[in-house]
Amino acid sequence: MESDPLLRTREVSDLLGVPENTLRWWRYIGKGPDSFRLGPRRVVYRRSKVMAWLAAQEAAGAKHTMA
Numbered sequence: 489m490e491s492d493p494l495l496r497t498r499e500v501s502d503l504l505g506v507p508e509n510t511l512r513w514w515r516y517i518g519k520g521p522d523s524f525r526l527g528p529r530r531v532v533y534r535r536s537k538v539m540a541w542l543a544a545q546e547a548a549g550a551k552h553t554m555a
Contacts, residue, residue, distance in 0.1 A: 494532040503538065 514520025
């Protein structure tokens with residue numbers, strides 16, 4: 489899995505340009521990119537999942553602007 493690194497919440501926050509608390513809220517309501525826990529507290533994201541989620545958001549936004 490070396491080619492698909494794990495990202496911490498701060499790294500995803502920087503990548504997407506959204507506050508960490510927004511990511512936490514999205515996780516709570518099931519809206520944001522897929523994440524999982526390593527151990528009792530550490531939340532991580534696979535980079536590929538974050539990028540796929542971002543692409544889906546972009547595609548959904550493009551559909552709305554074409555209508």
